[in-house]
Amino acid sequence: xxxxxxxxxxxxxxxxxxxxxxxxxxxxxxxxxxxxxxxxxxxxxxxxxxxxxxxxxxxxxxxxxxxxxxxxxxxxxxxxxxxxxxxxxxxxxx
Numbered sequence: 001x002x003x004x005x006x007x008x009x010x011x012x013x014x015x016x017x018x019x020x021x022x023x024x025x026x027x028x029x030x031x032x033x034x035x036x037x038x039x040x041x042x043x044x045x046x047x048x049x050x051x052x053x054x055x056x057x058x059x060x061x062x063x064x065x066x067x068x069x070x071x072x073x074x075x076x077x078x079x080x081x082x083x084x085x086x087x088x089x090x091x092x093x094x
Contacts, residue, residue: 005023005024006021006022006023007021007022007023007024007027008020008021009022009027009030009031011030011031011034012034012038013034013037013038013041013057014038014041014053014056014057015053016053037060037064040060040063040064041053041056041057041060044056044059044060
């Protein structure tokens with residue numbers, strides 16, 4: 001993708017501005033993600049006093065990464081495939 005097809009947007013997260021180059025069609029999703037992350041950082045601030053914004057952003061990132069990892073394991077297609085493999089293993093061992 002060429003740099004010419006990207007747009008420059010500025011977003012605010014945890015009180016700081018960040019300039020991003022993104023595809024025009026991604027702008028709405030990026031802004032929504034930033035808003036969700038900023039709300040999560042604010043939530044972390046209210047629960048964990050005495051930390052700095054870098055700590056809150058790291059905690060937010062870890063929370064999203066853990067959710068993403070769990071979502072992968074809870075995927076119905078993955079669960080069905082694992083069940084199929086388990087059934088085949090049981091048949092071979094029986």
